[in-house]
Amino acid sequence: MARPRTAARTVDHPDLAQVDLQQVMEALVDPVRRMVVSQLVRKGEDMSCGRFEAPVSSSTLTHHFNVLREAGVIRQYYVGVTKMNTLRADELEERFPGLLPAVIAACAAEAGAGAG
Amino acid sequence: MARPRTAARTVDHPDLAQVDLQQVMEALVDPVRRMVVSQLVRKGEDMSCGRFEAPVSSSTLTHHFNVLREAGVIRQYYVGVTKMNTLRADELEERFPGLLPAVIAACAAEAGAGAG
């Protein structure tokens, strides 16, 4: 039957123009979701869902990825069995200038203070 | 009994150093509370509680003022019968650089787009 070899599963992403501030704020208000964003920033590379550290079950984590994706904060794509995640930092910067960097900086500052 | 003539009622405000990002994000995630912040910015002067426009009852509005105050976003003080509100913008900027301005700008942009 020659199943397609690549990218059978697709993911929908919103155009940033149709995302409003409320959605982004709701996405970023959850501490687990900010952990996801922070880890993406810290690693500096795309990460599969399974590589994130968070104090919740994997099904809950899936939910958080969905919220982040629907708010335009992350982009997801499949690579074989795994699903990769990347920040939509540039697009978000254009839509809501300074917002994501400020949140990221605050996260980093708190993480640093906590570890000091 | 010579009751004190001024400022009998006092208000407690947190030191910004003891406010964490979670608190500020939770304060700013509510649209009514962002309306309060936006109106303070737009007017450019301290406003009494009764002057704000919001689609909720006054008792609900009192609740929102409390949340904003406890998160260090606004400062409140009594003037006679009324209670005044002012943004703690400078202090907040020192604690979480860029956060409040980014949110305010996003609010203004959406308000402008909506009115256009």
Added chain:
DNA sequence: TCCATAATACGACCAGCGTCGAAATAAGGA
């Protein structure tokens, strides 16, 4: 073809939050 791994879907539960109205409090003025 079968199995192991990665991630999702689904249903359920529970806590927290925003909301209201009514009653209470505080200040100022008549």
Added chain:
DNA sequence: TCCTTATTTCGACGCTGGTCGTATTATGGA
């Protein structure tokens, strides 16, 4: 002293959202 205005307190209610466990799907490799 009484009344009016501004704001708060309190209790109640409903809804949303984060959480979990289990079952399911998709992919790649043996």
